[in-house]
Amino acid sequence: MSMLSTxxxxxxxxxxxxxxxxxxxxxxxxxxxAEYASAPEVFHAAEKIRDAGxxxxxxxxxxxxxGIEHAMGHKKTILPYIVFSIALGGAFLGWLMQYWxxxxxxxxxxxxxxxxxxxxPFTMIIFExxxxxxxxxxxxxxxxxxxxxxxxxxxxxSERFLSASQGGFIxxxxxxxxxxxxxxxxxxxxxxxxxxxxxxxxxD
Amino acid sequence: MIRITREIDPIVTAQPSPAVHxxxxxxxxxxxxxxxxxxxxxxxxxxxNVRLPESAGAGLRGGLAVLGVACLALTAxxxxxxxxxxxxxxxxVGVFVLLAICLGSLFFTMLxxxxxxxxxxTLRRQMEHAAGLIWLPLLGMLAVIVIELLSSVFTGHGVxxxxxxxxPGYLLDHKDGYLNLGGLLVRFVIYGAIWLFLARxxxxxxxxxxxxGSREITRAIRxxxxxxxxxxxxxxxxxxxxxxxxxxxxxxxxMWGVYFFAGAAMSALAVTTxxxxxxxxxxxxxxxxxxxxxxxxxxxxxxxGACFWAYIAFSQYFLIWYGNIPEETAFYLYRKQGGWxxxxxxxxxxxxxxxxxxxxxxxxxxxxxxxxVMAAYLLIFQxxxxxxxxxxxxxxxxxxxxxxGSWWIDVVAAVGALALFASFMMRSLVSAPLIxxxxxxxxxxxEHKNYV
Numbered sequence: 001m002s003m004l005s006t007x008x009x010x011x012x013x014x015x016x017x018x019x020x021x022x023x024x025x026x027x028x029x030x031x032x033x034a035e036y037a038s039a040p041e042v043f044h045a046a047e048k049i050r051d052a053g054x055x056x057x058x059x060x061x062x063x064x065x066x067g068i069e070h071a072m073g074h075k076k077t078i079l080p081y082i083v084f085s086i087a088l089g090g091a092f093l094g095w096l097m098q099y100w101x102x103x104x105x106x107x108x109x110x111x112x113x114x115x116x117x118x119x120x121p122f123t124m125i126i127f128e129x130x131x132x133x134x135x136x137x138x139x140x141x142x143x144x145x146x147x148x149x150x151x152x153x154x155x156x157x158s159e160r161f162l163s164a165s166q167g168g169f170i171x172x173x174x175x176x177x178x179x180x181x182x183x184x185x186x187x188x189x190x191x192x193x194x195x196x197x198x199x200x201x202x203x204d
Numbered sequence: 205m206i207r208i209t210r211e212i213d214p215i216v217t218a219q220p221s222p223a224v225h226x227x228x229x230x231x232x233x234x235x236x237x238x239x240x241x242x243x244x245x246x247x248x249x250x251x252x253n254v255r256l257p258e259s260a261g262a263g264l265r266g267g268l269a270v271l272g273v274a275c276l277a278l279t280a281x282x283x284x285x286x287x288x289x290x291x292x293x294x295x296x297v298g299v300f301v302l303l304a305i306c307l308g309s310l311f312f313t314m315l316x317x318x319x320x321x322x323x324x325x326t327l328r329r330q331m332e333h334a335a336g337l338i339w340l341p342l343l344g345m346l347a348v349i350v351i352e353l354l355s356s357v358f359t360g361h362g363v364x365x366x367x368x369x370x371x372p373g374y375l376l377d378h379k380d381g382y383l384n385l386g387g388l389l390v391r392f393v394i395y396g397a398i399w400l401f402l403a404r405x406x407x408x409x410x411x412x413x414x415x416x417g418s419r420e421i422t423r424a425i426r427x428x429x430x431x432x433x434x435x436x437x438x439x440x441x442x443x444x445x446x447x448x449x450x451x452x453x454x455x456x457x458x459m460w461g462v463y464f465f466a467g468a469a470m471s472a473l474a475v476t477t478x479x480x481x482x483x484x485x486x487x488x489x490x491x492x493x494x495x496x497x498x499x500x501x502x503x504x505x506x507x508x509g510a511c512f513w514a515y516i517a518f519s520q521y522f523l524i525w526y527g528n529i530p531e532e533t534a535f536y537l538y539r540k541q542g543g544w545x546x547x548x549x550x551x552x553x554x555x556x557x558x559x560x561x562x563x564x565x566x567x568x569x570x571x572x573x574x575x576x577v578m579a580a581y582l583l584i585f586q587x588x589x590x591x592x593x594x595x596x597x598x599x600x601x602x603x604x605x606x607x608x609g610s611w612w613i614d615v616v617a618a619v620g621a622l623a624l625f626a627s628f629m630m631r632s633l634v635s636a637p638l639i640x641x642x643x644x645x646x647x648x649x650x651e652h653k654n655y656v
Binding site: 066123 | 528655
């Protein structure tokens with residue numbers, strides 16, 4: 001369920017799962033946001049929400065807060081493994097291309113008495129293609145893991161959320177989180193010191 | 205601008221400087237004293253945590269010294285049992301492993317000081333100690349020269365240095381202005397003077413700062429380290445030409461100096477890692493040398509031990525392979541036959557692929573024990589690398605090539621050299637605090653953290 005909603009967020013042609021929670025207007029609930037007074041407050045609130053077992057939520061602040069990734073319980077990214085395997089694939093492609101060209105397809109031409117398919121001159125291009133694929137994999141992989149690029153985000157409909165770029169400290173919990181419950185989550189946000197709790201509607 | 209650089213205190217160059225606007229030094233002496241007082245009050249920097257008792261490891265220290273001397277005696281025995289060329293080559297392997305450790309430590313000490321680095325301050329003292337032991341490999345190099353000299357006087361040719369022979373070949377005619385005994389002696393004295401002066405004076409200044417806490421000392425070391433790095437680069441390159449590349453006087457490679465340097469930097473990092481792992485595993489330096497420092501130390505070990513070495517070694521091989529000039533390719537041909545082809549493959553796999561795949565991991569770098577195991581592993585590969593460079597030349601030169609199974613001479617020579625080094629290193633460990641106690645950057649070092 002959660003996986004499908006992530007994919008459908010990212011790819012518009014994948015139908016979204018049926019909404020679990022709807023507002024009075026019948027619109028899908030994206031989630032709840034709450035505002036906090038200061039960076040320390042939002043930091044400690046994040047620790048409590050992490051301990052309550054939420055996974056699909058985020059902290060928005062006007063500046064980077066050191067250590068917030070630990071307070072939020074972020075796991076280390078899997079991006080390095082993606083990059084490493086794609087880089088290895090790219091390096092293999094580099095070898096295959098050169099081997100096929102010099103030792104299979106066109107072998108009538110000896111250069112400096114070197115054997116066909118000698119690995120030494122291939123190394124540079126193998127390395128370069130490995131690096132090229134690693135660079136593409138890290139950029140595109142980073143964007144995809146972040147759910148980017150996308151046209152819009154439901155949170156942008158909230159004036160309160162937009163204040164996070166100037167002075168507001170906002171925590172938003174998404175309704176697709178498996179621990180999400182309209183009453184319990186609202187209560188958790190209140191207990192951790194959140195004020196002005198707002199329901200965010202999804203646009204479709 | 206010159207006036208401004210003089211007035212900026214070494215410990216605050218990272219901050220915007222009011223001195224730029226002509227308001228004088230950014231840190232008053234008063235402020236500096238407060239900074240030192242804060243360091244002195246730091247609970248992690250008290251007593252046993254940063255200082256070993258005089259008697260620590262005294263038995264082990266003595267045992268290692270005995271082991272070292274015994275192993276070197278066995279190496280000398282190898283000269284009788286097998287061939288003098290083989291034994292001298294093995295001895296030179298041991299000497300150059302130690303030289304690599306000491307020179308690499310000197311390099312990092314000077315680099316950290318010249319760059320005003322704050323994260324490795326707590327690691328620096330043991331590097332200074334290792335660099336201060338440079339007299340040990342220098343004695344070994346002197347012994348090599350003396351043996352070659354005696355051999356040349358009494359038999360008319362060198363043991364390993366073929367270029368000492370009366371008329372070895374046409375190719376020496378172009379080089380004998382450089383490759384001759386007088387030149388070697390003069391250059392050896394210059395190398396020794398540069399290394400001893402830099403290593404011993406930086407160590408003694410650092411120890412003096414432990415007592416006085418003078419801010420002038422930080423500046424003085426930084427000045428010395430800055431020109432010292434240049435002198436270091438040239439002397440290391442030429443020393444590696446004189447003692448390693450000249451083993452085959454026909455051969456030349458422009459990558460040679462940096463190849464030896466790559467191994468030196470790696471060996472120094474390996475020894476530093478092992479030293480601190482022993483200290484940390486025995487309960488010292490809690491909160492002083494942390495996983496964060498190990499992470500960065502491991503990054504350097506990864507960079508120099510796997511990547512940089514492979515880059516330099518491959519570049520050297522690749523250019524010679526493509527160029528296909530006989531006096532250059534001979535170097536690799538010797539190492540592709542007679543059993544050396546196995547060692548060549550072991551180096552490619554064990555010195556590059558395996559440490560690359562293991563040390564790339566964050567967990568390994570941040571673990572005291574894993575890091576020490578990888579450091580010891582890489583130190584063994586420095587020994588193998590030196591064997592790969594030096595030992596095939598004994599085959600080429602000796603009248604009777606060393607037979608199979610004679611590798612025990614290499615083992616005892618390397619073990620002997622490393623045991624002696626370890627013994628003197630342990631003596632240095634107990635002689636002073638384990639870290640620079642009054643370095644003004646110490647406060648920032650303790651807070652060091654890797655955010656990624």
